[in-house]
Amino acid sequence: MFKVNSFVDVLKHLAIMATIVAVLVMGFFYLYLPSTTNHGESxxxxxxxxxxxxxxxxxxxxxxxxxxxxxxxxxxxxxxxxxxxxxxxxxxxxxxxxxxxxxxxMKNPPMIKMPRLIGGSVKNAELILKSYDLKKGNITEVPDLQQNAVLKQFVKGREIKPGEMIAKGSVVDLHVGNGLGDTEFEVPAVVGMPVDEASVLLVGQGLQIGNIIYVQGSDQRDGTVLKQRPFAEVGAMIRKGEFVDLWVAGQEQVLGIE
The missing domain is CATH 3.30.10.20 (Trypsin Inhibitor V; Chain A)
Structure with a gap:
């Protein structure tokens, strides 16, 4: 036991005790805890x-x-x-x-509903497919007057209707219209006809007017069709939606706006 002879001895004893407590506290926080919890290490x-x-x-x-x-x-x-x-x-x-x-x-893709692509353009279909995390596959043109319009949609060779369940990330093949009909007929003959009548006849049969080339110095009346392409030869066939170029006598008329 500590022997206390004076007040100074009491102070000395208190100082020693405080030092011991301080050493214990510092040892606990700065030695023991870091060694057990990796304190301060990262x-x-x-x-x-x-x-x-x-x-x-x-x-x-x-x-x-x-x-x-x-x-x-x-x-x-x-x-x-x-x-x-x-x-x-x-x-x-x-x-x-x-x-x-x-x-x-994930290993297996989730199932999603096939979006509707039919009736829209190929560009629109690409945007929709991307938004659904689907991939655009082969584009096959088929005879149809709806040029560049999506007609059918396929996954792994099977036609898929809108709303059917397919795997996310699937490759979707498209059939699109080529702007032409699926039936052929003889090329109509319009040489010798006035250009306006020829145009009405061609459009009425589902054809399109292509280039119109005006030819000066002809002995035909102005506005008369001198030549056409494709030619109206025996056995020459054409399909709806195709173009017909015309050569017309006279000078091209420029219409003014009154």
């Missing part, structure tokens, strides 16, 4: 996005980190079980045993 989060899940798991274990899958989605451009996102971000400082939250690409 490690950078590795880049694991783009890695396969098993590889990322091994990397995190080597650095005394853990992971937790908090989301999964499907991206047709990524491999199954590829890590899409991570939190914290690569390079951030964390303590050991920290949990890294990740999202993983």
């Amino acid at each position: 490690i950078p989060v590795p880049q694991i996005t783009g890695m396969q899940l098993p590889d990322a798991e091994t990397l995190l274990e080597d650095q005394n980190l853990r992971y937790f899958i908090n989301d999964s989605s499907f991206n047709s451009g990524k491999k199954p079980f590829e890590i899409l996102t991570q939190d914290p971000a690569p390079g951030e400082k964390v303590k050991q045993d920290r949990k890294i939250y990740i999202s993983v690409n």
Whole structure:
């Protein structure tokens, strides 16, 4: 026991006790806790996005980190079980045993409803397919007066109606109209006719007027069709929607606006 002979001795004893307590407190916070909790130590989060899940798991274990899958989605451009996102971000400082939250690409794509592409243009179909995470496949032109219009839609060779369930990321092939009919008929003869009557006849049969070339110095009356292409020869056939070029006598008239 401490022997106290004076007030000074009491103060000395109190100072010794305070020193002992201070040493114990500092030893606890600055020696014991850091050795058991790695206090003050941190490690950078590795880049694991783009890695396969098993590889990322091994990397995190080597650095005394853990992971937790908090989301999964499907991206047709990524491999199954590829890590899409991570939190914290690569390079951030964390303590050991920290949990890294990740999202993983699904192995099997989810099923979605086939959108309606029929009746729209190919460009419009491309925009719709992209918004649904579907891919544009082969474009096949088929006889139809609706030029560049989508007529049918296929997945893996089977025609798919709007609303049918298909896998997200599927390749969709399209049949589109080529602007021409599917039946042939003889080329109508319009040589010798006035150009306005010839135009009415051609349009009435589902044909289109192509180039009109005016020829001066002809002995025919102005406005008379001198030549046509394709020619109205025996056995010459044409389909609806095709163009017919005309050569017309006289000078082209420029219509003014009154």
